[in-house]
Amino acid sequence: MISAWARMCKILGKEFEQYLPIVMGPVMKAASLKPEVALLDSEDMKTMEDDDAWQFVTLGDQQNFGIRTAGLEEKATACQMLVCYARELKDGFAGYTEQVVKLMVPLLKFYFHDGVRVAATESLPFLLECAKIKGDDYLREMWAFICPELLKAVDTEPGNDVLSEHMHSLAKCIEVLGSGCLNAEAMAELITTMNKILKEHFERAEGRHQKRKDEDYDEEVEESLLDEDDEDVYILSKISDIVHALFGTHKADFFPYFEQLLPHFAKLMGAERPWPDHQWGLCIFDDALEHGGPPVIKYQEYFLRPLMQHIVNSHGEVRQAAAYGAGVMAQFAGPEFAQACAEAIPLLMQVIGAPDSRACENINPTENAIAAVTKICKYNSSRFNIDEVLPLWLSWLPVWEDEDEAPHIYGYLCDLIEANHPLILGANNSNVPRLVAIIADALAKEALDSKSEVRTRLLNIVRQIQGNGEMFNACVAQLSMEQQQALSCALSSQ
Template sequence: MELLANYLFFSRYASRFPCATVCTGRKYVNLSCCFQNGKQMVQEGALTALASVADSSQDHFKKYYDAVMPYLKAILMNATDKSNRMLRAKSMECISLVGMAVGKDKFRDDAKQVMEVLMALQGTPMETDDPITSYMLQAWARLCKCLGQDFLPYMHVVMPPLLQSAQLKPDVTITSAESDDEIESDDDSIETITLGDKRIGIRTSVLEEKATACNMLCCYADELKEGFFPWIDQVAPTLVPLLKFYFHEEVRRAAVAAMPELLRSAKLAVEKGQAPGRDESYVKQLSDFIIPALVEALHKEPETEMCSSMLDSLNECMQLSGCLLDENQVRAISDEIKNVIIASATRKRDRSERTKAEDFDADEGELLKEENEQEEEVFDQVGECLGTLIKTFKASFLPFFDELSVYVTPMLGKDKTAEERRIAICIFDDIAEQCRESALKYYDTYVPFLLEASNDDNSDVRQAAVYGLGVCAEFGGLTFRPLVGEALSKLNNVIRHPEAQHADNIMAYDNAVSALGKICQFHRDGIDAAQVIPAWLGCLPIKDDKIEAKVVHDQLCSMVERSDAQVLGPHSQYLPKIVSIFAEVLCNGKELATDETTTRMISVLKRFQQTLPPDFLASTFSTLQPQ
């Protein structure tokens, strides 16, 4: 690190001493030779290395900060010649990465000076090929991440040129594919593609600047949250049309990523009273602008990986909009999800047919494998979107689900991948949990799949299936009652498996224990409680699935609070085990129980101290671990 700092120092001053020889550590360097043969290259290399070290070491870079920042600022302020444009650009990159690494508190004193230089530079006319433009856009965004809300005073300087770059039109030249006219084929900045009978030339430098700007807008919205609100009315009309910008994938990707950030900014600003003259209707208006555009773009998107990103963005937007979505929008989203499932299944089928071709080889097989993995990510996002719609609209979504179910149910087939089966099961789990009595009509179709999948070879499928059995036990009432015996058998297989608590299987185990507890609670009269309840207690506490742990331990606490005779056991024989469970849960702080549950557990233990015989208590506490 000191050597890098020395390079920066000596490269700055060596030209004043053309015959100098200096010491860096134990080595002597003849600077006249070094810098006559690439002074600027050495400086740029040192800056790149420093930036990489800072980015990798993060907070550990603080001890070098005071040594390197003066040199970085000196280059930023003094490398003003045209020949030093890249050097100055690299210094911006390095300063911003160092600032992010050491954090706002350490960087604050130098930040103002750096920002003043950048603001002055921002207002300087630059040539179209000047690398400083792109580097400065990225440096501003990093400085925003470093400074957070303290960056807001500079936004009025940053945003105008950023919007201008994001609004750049693609520089496109179109000629006939058979034409003898060349599209500046010797220009490295132009990319040429042939589509049908047309040859299209696109200047990539313009697109790269546009993509960088779009990414920066997304970054500002993400970082500043409600603070970004004043620019939403300019940014949304700029980025929404770019959801279908097919000239450059990175532009589309940035626009897609920005959609939920814009909605979140607007929603937070309204909720926190930082949007003068605006209310929830503004959020609704923005949602109505963004979500239909996302759905339309999804319908036309040619890239599978981008489809997945669009579904992810759509899901976030739906979560933010919630009940602001109207019936027509829900209909459009559901129809598009159906189209996505059909298109994905068609692509997979075509790939499967391709494997039967005579010229199919191992390299193509690897490529098709990667493409099928991308399809699974699409299905995963489909499941997330449906889960959000189900949780938001509950039983009122069921008419839409009825139309989709003919596409979801086949995903449960044994010929499908484990991921497809897991997603289909999770969709039904959400239906059963959120729609409750209204979901009973689906039990005959889906619960047999849950029972079968409870012993699936894939642990993720098992986890989803046993979780679903727990949901059905809780909300299925008399519809689930005839299936209790088979469900107990399946859960027992999961819990008693020799490798049940192996790292790969533990989440399925925890969910099976939770499901068993719900059967004990809601179907007590349909089981042999004298055997099942002690078996359930013997599995507690569960520790890996933190969500289910809190549910189960709250359930046990409620049973003990009401002095459930079968849980306490004959002559309170299970009480030592219960105290042991409570003690272990309490020792884990907030990990395994909510604050409310831990408070109630402590009250129960205090009550035991006051009401139980001292000998019994002493015997019970003697079974606990020392801690």
């Protein structure tokens, strides 16, 4: 029943609010279940050994600690359902946030069941989002209750799977609350914990390196080491989430704290490190470039050379992170990086022009590279001849896979068309059929959100071309049926 109610909530959305008074009692009761525990000597154990409802851990010779596991799954399910209500109902759940947060925060230490801790930590950013409607004072009070316990959970969590959830939750809480949500004491505690986690990342990697040299090393050991690799990389990605949240909310004010972790981030970029370290190291410096602005130049010795080198890395994830970095460097880091932007262009072209650049596994890095060239041309083109790049740039369109980058690319296309740029329109407007085809393809592939301003600009350009009936009909005649339908539908609906 508890699971069914959550599914109904997901389907009904706001309409489910009216049923909360009916369902919250049973759900809170199940989520509040306290497990039975017992301390038994060896004699008592003999009578309990075959009871499937209990699990035991031996403590020394004569004592055994037992927990009744029956009911823990129901508790975990109920906690997960509370997450669902908070996520789906938002301010409609505000009236229940106080009782739910008082239940969930202590469950961050519920070591009897991983699923309960995961649900508890997952609920916190959603509960803060719900509580916003009750005003700043209420929100501050709730965060003051959550913050020390969540930071402690990140520091002391024994399970890597749950640790990554705590870290993700903290990042989301920071994004919900914004700049200043962590006071000096909390920020110092977080930096200390992140420092410890990063140290352990390098120590564990070195440990695995040594195990691969052992005489006992075989395929089975390698399989176990690869699992550990994956776990470590996932935790590293959550470090990146927290840095992303802090840069996104605090901008350049985060730099003094960032500097305390800088030796670790620089180490991730080292040539000898495995490629996932390069990927997440680049993501962290990408955030510094995007949100830190021109002052980021003081860290260029740590990131600039690796970023340029990794644009042509053999791993798509690393190429994508490096290409994205080149784009935000052009957009946000200022004219001091103009030479670096010019040097990035041929490297990005190499990625885009590769024979398999549009293959499934390469399409996202390729579209990030196209977006990077777009941003360099638009924001930081003083050190190269842009007229040599634009015809090539146009030949790479359309793009449709990366929804975040598509608005930058098509926005720049609109800029150039609206400015009547001769290289884009062609001699005697000879490129217009090609431009209509690009726009129609973008619409057919739903590259842009239906409410996007860039989509409206593209349609206005098409309407201008429509003013010349003969030219427009010639353009449409060259389109596929799918493109014609997408164009017609978009023009009539907006």
